[in-house]
Amino acid sequence: MADETAGARLPAVHVSEATVERHDRRLAVVQRLLMVHGVHSYTVHTVSLRLSGEDGRPIPLGRPKVYAPELVVRGDSGRVATVTVGERSGCYLVSLPGRSDPQAEREPQHVAGLILAARPSGAS
Numbered sequence: 001m002a003d004e005t006a007g008a009r010l011p012a013v014h015v016s017e018a019t020v021e022r023h024d025r026r027l028a029v030v031q032r033l034l035m036v037h038g039v040h041s042y043t044v045h046t047v048s049l050r051l052s053g054e055d056g057r058p059i060p061l062g063r064p065k066v067y068a069p070e071l072v073v074r075g076d077s078g079r080v081a082t083v084t085v086g087e088r089s090g091c092y093l094v095s096l097p098g099r100s101d102p103q104a105e106r107e108p109q110h111v112a113g114l115i116l117a118a119r120p121s122g123a124s
Helices: 017-036 108-118
Strands: 040-044 070-075 078-085 092-095 103-105
Touching: 017 040, 017 070, 017 078, 017 108, 078 108, 092 108, 103 108
Parallel strands: none
Antiparallel strands: 040 070, 070 078, 078 092, 092 103
C-alpha cells in the first residue's frame, strides 16, 4: 500500500479498537474540512490476520491485529497527503510529498491548510 509520492510513511502500529474509534473521529474532522474545499479523501483501515502457522499448516484465526487508520488525500495527479494521529502525542501527523518527516499539527484546521497548500496549482 506504500506510495512513493506520499512522502515519508510512518510504520504501522497495531492499536486497540478504542484507539481506532478515537482516531477515526479525529480524522473525520479533517476530512470534513477538506470536503468543504472539494478535496477528496478516504480513510484506510488495515487489519492483519495470520492464516498459517510456522509449518505452513492452517491455524485457527487468532485475534486480528488492527492498525491505526490513515486519511489518504488524493488529487488529480495521485496522492497529495496521508494523515495519521500520533499514538502517544495525539497530534495529527501529516505526510506530504517531498518531505522526509511527517509534520505534527495539533489543530485540524492547520492540517487542512497544509494539505490545501500542498495541492498542485490548478487543483480543485
